[in-house]
Amino acid sequence: MKNAHRRTRVRYAAASAFVFVLLLGVWLFVGGAGSEPRRAASMASADTTRHVAEPAGPTPSESAQMVCAPEAQKHLASVLGVSSTAVETPTWVDHLYSCRYDYADGAMTLSVKELSSKAQTSAYFDSLRTQFGKKRPVVGLGQGAFVTTNGSVVVRKDYKVLLVDTSGLPARFGPFSANRAKTAIDVGVTVLGCWTGA
Secondary structure (H helix, E strand, O other): OHHHHHHHHHHHHHHHHHHHHHHHHHHHHHOOOOHHHHHHHHHHHHHOOOOOOOOOOOOOOHHHHHHHOHHHHHHHHHHHOOOOOEEOOOEEEOOEEEEEEEEOOEEEEEEEEEOOOHHHHHHHHHHHHHHHOEEEEOOOOOOOEEEEOOOOEEEEEOOEEEEEEOOOOOOEEOOOOEEHHHHHHHHHHHHHHHHOOO
């Protein structure tokens, strides 16, 4: 009996630690910490991206396809607290892989632009800043990220640029009543988590 109670206490302690770390990570991503934690988060992000970046090919990469895959749909439903009513068939045009998540009260589009060099990636990333406007940076997400003026999020990693377009969602979305920017950041964090090592 003592062993059973001890195991239960260990499980609760582990679960509590996980929730604490998860909430701390979200707090850092949203920008609630000072300069030292932000620098640490940024360094941690850089450590996870040390691998060979692959140039764009004739077909979408495995990591690009992840954003519309059933596994991503499941993870996003869990993170956002609401399931999509449908995920439209992905498109692949000019090295842009894209799909739309439909919800009862709106829609969100995820797209990944695949490029072939750091210079191309920077140019495309900057073009989205010009096109959508930059409201504020998102520190510690990918190798650079920002919230747009319409509440969407743009993230770069290696030779890929992810756009989480939440402009089609209501101002407050899901059971947690998250604003568009918070929703987009949560989606970006989830996608980048799937991309670790990819």
